[in-house]
Amino acid sequence: MKGKGKTKKTGRGTLRHYMKAHWQLYAMIIPPVVMLLIFSYAPMYGLLMAFKNYRVIDGVWxxxxxxxxxxxNFIRFxxxxxxxxxxxxxxxxxxYTLVVNTPCSIILALSLNYAKNVKFKKFVxxxxYSPYFISTIVFVGILNSIFDVRVGAIGSFVYNHFGLNxxxxxxxxxxxxxxxxxxQTVGYGAIIYIAALAGVDMEQHxxxxxxxxxxxxxIRYVDLPAIMPTAVIMLILETGRILNMGYEKILAMQNQNNLSMxxxxxxxxxKVSLVSSFPDYSYATAIGLFQSAVGLIMILLSNAIAKKMTGDGFI
Structure with a gap:
């Protein structure tokens, strides 16, 4: 019993000594942890709004x-x-995004990995990669210019020849x-796979x-197996964003003609929370909570499937 007590005390003493010796590292952790607590965890109490008839004058509680x-609110939705x-x-x-994005990023990464001309590789x-930094509104403005039925480079051609807006x-x-x-994003996604390809042993090639x-x-027997763990993790992360897509781009592209899709x-x-004449914050919070719950379920399912098929998973 004494031996066990001494062991525990020694363990605590070792941890205290380690923290004291490396206090600079722990000090660096404090700001992001504080920001995470304030801006991510503290607002989570607002989820109670989904289960209440929220009134501003009464507050959440x-x-x-x-x-x-x-x-x-869930039943109404x-x-x-x-x-x-x-x-x-x-x-x-x-x-559709999930099926297209990942293969395109991998294909671009493999193409650049085998490019002989270094200058051409850097140029591509x-x-x-540059479009990734264009803001959403500017990007949609570019799309509107390209696909305009009167003056757009592609839009006018398609409209004149096929009658399609x-x-x-x-x-x-x-x-x-x-x-x-x-x-907009294929260049950014390719960088991650290029980094993974850089770790492939040249002796295998x-x-x-x-x-x-x-x-x-x-590519099939050397490169793809090497980047498969990275691809699985990226796929799981993308799956988590399936129902939590940002609305800015879709809202900017939306019009009365394409509203059904x-x-x-x-x-x-x-629309029911911020744009409505009588905003219903509880209803909107319930919708957001539904999105998050389904997104979490899909992450767990995709992780289980990935583990079963490849042996690699995120969780």
Missing amino acids: GSPWAAHFGMD FENYNFLESLRNTLVISL QMVT VLGTPGLFSSVYVWSGVW EAAIIDGATLLQR SEVIPTYAY
Whole structure:
């Protein structure tokens, strides 16, 4: 018993001594932890609004609880005529983005990895990475200019030859949104995979060349297995954002013609909370909480599938 007591005391003493010896490192942790507590965890008490009939004058704690044991706002959302349409649009756009973004980033990374001309490689990297820094509103303004039916380089051609208004056709909205997103983010995504490819042992490539492997075979049997753990983690992170997409770009691209395919859950929540003449904050909070819950479930499912198929997972 004495031995155990001494061991515990020694352990605590060792930890205290370590913290005292490396206090600078712990001091560096304090600011981000404080910011995380203040701006991320403290506002989480606002989730109570989803279960209440929030009134500004009463505050979060003073507002009365919603009917049906606090679930009235969720029931209203599930019974709303916009629910299935907005959920469908959200899933279609998000899954479309997920299926397209990751392969495009990997293909660009592999292409740049095998580029012989260093200057050309850096030029392509810069050109594909630059759009990532364009603000959403400016980016949508560029899209409107390109696809304008009167003066747009692509929009006028498509309208004159096929009679289609690209930005006003509901069936084309998801494709315009997703592929314009690829243009904006593919360079950023490729950088992560280029970094992973830099860690591939060159001896494996040399051995493959000696064995007579072609370029495609080297990519398949050497490069892809090497970047697979990174790809799995990136895919899981992207899955977590499936239902939590930002509404700014969609809202900026939205018009009366494409509303049937562009109304997603975030834009609907925005309209009932901030734009409405009688904003319903409790209802909007319930919608946001529903998004987060489904996003968490999809992360856990994608992680379980990834572990079963590749042995790699995020959690």
